[in-house]
Amino acid sequence: MLDHCSISHKGGVILWSRSFTPAASHAAASAASPVNSLIRDALIDGRNSDETYEKDGYAVKWSFVNDLELIFVVAYQRILQLTYVDELLAALKTLFVKLFEPFLASFVASLHAVSTAKLSSSSPIQPAATWNFAQAFADWDAIFDKLLRGLEDKAAQVRQDRRGRATHAPRAVIESSPPSDDFSTVPSQSSSVAVDAEQIARNVQALKNRLRGRGGRGGKRGAGRSDADSGRDSLPGSDSETPTKRKPKGKVQRKWGDEAPSESDMASLDFSYEKVGAGGQPAAADLSALVDAGSLGTRTQDGLYEVKDWEFASASAKADDALAQVLRGSPAATSSSGSSLGALGSLFARLTGSKVLTEDDLRPVLEGMKQHLMKKNVAKEISEKVCESVGEGLVGKKVGGFQTTNAAVRLALSNALTRILTPKTSTDLLLSIRTKLSSPLPSSQQRLPYSITFVGVNGVGKSTNLSKVCFWLIQNGLRVLIAACDTFRSGAVEQLRVHVRNLSMLGINGATDSKGRVELYERGYGKDAAGIAKEAIAYGRDNDFDVVLIDTAGRMQDNEPLMRALAKLVAVNTPDKIIFVGEALVGNEAVDQLTKFDRALRDFSASSGGKERGIDGMLVTKWDTVDDKVGAALSMTYVTGQPIIFVGCGQTYTDLRQLRVANVVQAILGD
Incomplete structure (x- = not known):
């Protein structure tokens, strides 16, 4: 059954409403009601094309009458899967407008008149008439009850007819199909004609012949052998049934050329550690390869370092x-x-x-x-x-x-x-960090650093863009600890170690180096990522680090065990921000990635005993490769409702940009 139904004006005036349960009545009156959430999260945000909006176990459907500026809303418990809601909405619109169109047209006209008068006059102006909706729609309750009862009876009859057809379905038809992966020679289960015993026997014999042709339990592995060999292998008790010997496991030493590499050869290829120069000091590095002077951000009057805005080509200005x-x-x-x-x-x-x-x-x-x-x-x-x-x-x-x-x-x-x-939450990450670090705490409590977790699929550039964010934080005078929680990918820890070494040599404002302002916390490979992140946050707290950046392993959105492990990391450590790192090159896949990442994080983090957490923002990489085809930004923001905090656009630590909404809209509208 329904929980709530309402008819309202787009200006916020409720013309008529009905709640069918006490819980629904209480929810409809609260600020967190499904209808209020629908208006805030879907209608105002321009997502009013979705067929269904879901919130707190409720499903909400709606429809518009634009010429009268009316919104028809129906809410019900999501688990019920009501089939007549769409038909109910269509009937509500037709009947309500047909019965009360003169009254509604006068009401809308008066609202426009009042709005126009307020704009042209500074004195408050009241409507010319007091609108009594209860009196105007006095007969609507009886009409609605009759309409709803008819649709519910119709839906109940359809369910009963379906159960009757399922009960009287002929069993011979269902049981006639032997299991097979070749549907061309096996009768369909949905066939209306029962297969006789002779046909069943022929089908079974054909199935046995196919299995013998594939080598019995060997499946497709035996497809390349002769029929005689395949048939002999499938016989039970045959000597040929002994398992094939597997190659011994283990890596074979790789040889470069005719001889194994010498120690000097290996040293020239080792980029994991600092190279030592004269006097035991680190050798000078080519800092120009790490920082692009042309892409450096700007300093505000308060001394804060801000990254540049992304500027599109001149074609966007023409657009x-x-x-x-x-x-x-x-x-x-x-x-x-x-x-x-x-x-x-x-x-x-x-x-x-x-x-x-x-x-x-x-x-x-x-x-x-x-x-x-x-x-x-x-x-x-x-x-x-x-x-x-x-x-x-x-x-x-x-x-x-x-x-x-x-x-x-x-x-x-x-x-x-x-x-x-347009962001619905603040994109000023630096403000969030400084707010937490400056908020008062009890004397017995030690302040935790601000923690940011970077998540995403494989190969999108999480570690590289994490280091760009780290450079931005260092330039703003913050001490940063990078937690190497990608304990799966070979070279992940070494990659972060090189980034930390490079960032340590880059000074603030180009004056001094940053050694001591950035460190790496790592525990090697094969360890529990959630445990390493927890230890890193505790280490950052004890050593006065301001921010902890948590690098995680890439994982596909459909991999449930890895998504559960990521949700465990979130539930155990409750990071202040969860940033999804995605590619600007992705198209339709962006919807699937973000939807499943966000849904898995929310479901699994809540089931792990922690607070339900989803994605808090996005960082879009490879932005410089798409020119004005920036639709991924629209897709990602639409799916999550969260802002794009940064975009990555190059190979140096300064290649980080912010987006302006007007610029993105121009690029999308441009041809």
Whole structure:
């Protein structure tokens, strides 16, 4: 059964609502209700194209009537899997608008009149009439009850019919199919004709012949042998059934050339430790290869080091100019086929004249818009949802004139992208660190360092970009401890050791070295990563480190044992930030990676006895390889609702950038 149903205006006025259980009534009245969460997390953020929103065990579905600015919302317990909700929403919209359209139109008009009066006058203006919704919709409760009862009875009848068909299904049909991996010679279980005993016998014999041809239990390994050998191997008790001798395990010593490498050869290839120069001091390194002077950040008046903003090519500036011209209604922008927005603008040009936009009007435009977003490397699923969101916001809108229609659709897309990309939480990581380090503590309690865990799939550049973040922190005067918790990948610890050595030689403001400001905490390979991270945080606390950066092993999102191990690390150590490191090159895979990483972290960390934790932000690597095809940023932000804190764009420690939402929107809209 339903838990809650409501009809409200987009301005926040609830016209009618019904709660079916005391718990639902209490939840609907609280700030953390599923409906309030829907408005905050989905509708305001521009994610109103999702079919279902889930929160705290509830599933919420909704629909719009844009010309009257109405929102119809239905909430129910997710476990129930109600099948009639979509039909209920459609019927609610049709009946409610048909019965009360004059009243609703007057109410919406009065709201617009009051809003316009407030903008033009500084004195408060009240509505001309007091709207009594209980009296206006007095007959709606009985109509709703009858509609809901009819749909529930219909759904119950469908379930009963399905159970009846399943009970009376002929057993001979189900039992007639022998197990096989070749469906071309075996009758389907869903066949409506029962197979006789002779056909079953032929199928079984054919199955035995195929198994003998594959070497019995040997499977496909015996496919390359002769039929006679294969048949003999499959006979029980045969001498040929003895297992094949396996090659002895162990690595064979590699030889370079005709002779084994000498100690001097090995020393020239060893980059793991500091090379010692004259006087026993470390040899001078080529610091110009570690820091790009042209990509160094800037210092604020307070002495803080800030990384640069990522600047797109000049084509994006042209796209911005073209967009501004279109929004102003400039004929030149729409008539110029060579402009950077010409192709996208030609899609909107199909909407001409003064009219009320319908789904048929918008369908070809939205399809072209979806293709444009996919060309910009936005995941297909996200492209569809963004376009559906834009379409739902425009259906029923009345626009007039060619340029006005063009601008309305384009502006809706720009606003949708801006809402999605705008951070809902602070992206000032330095502020979060300083706030924790300066917050008061009881005298008996020792302050823990600020901890950041870097997670992601294999090969995206977690360790490299962790070192770039470390350089940024060192430049801001913080002591950093790097915890080597990738105890699986060969060379992971040595890689971090080289980074720590290099970072120790880079000075703050180029004046002195950073030795003592960065250290590596490592316990080798094959150890428990959660335990190493806990020891590292304790070491950082005892040795006055400000920040602990936790490097983790790369893992695929579908690998449940490794995801559980990562969730254990999070649950045991409760890091202050969990940053997902992803590639800018990824397209559709970004949705799957982030969805499963975030879901696994939340589920497994909660089941491990800790607080439910998800991804707190993203760091997108290889940003300099995609030009203006920056759709991965939109896909990642859409999936998690979390901000992109940094982007990596090169091979030196200074190649770290921040993103501006307006620049990303320009790049996505540009053609």
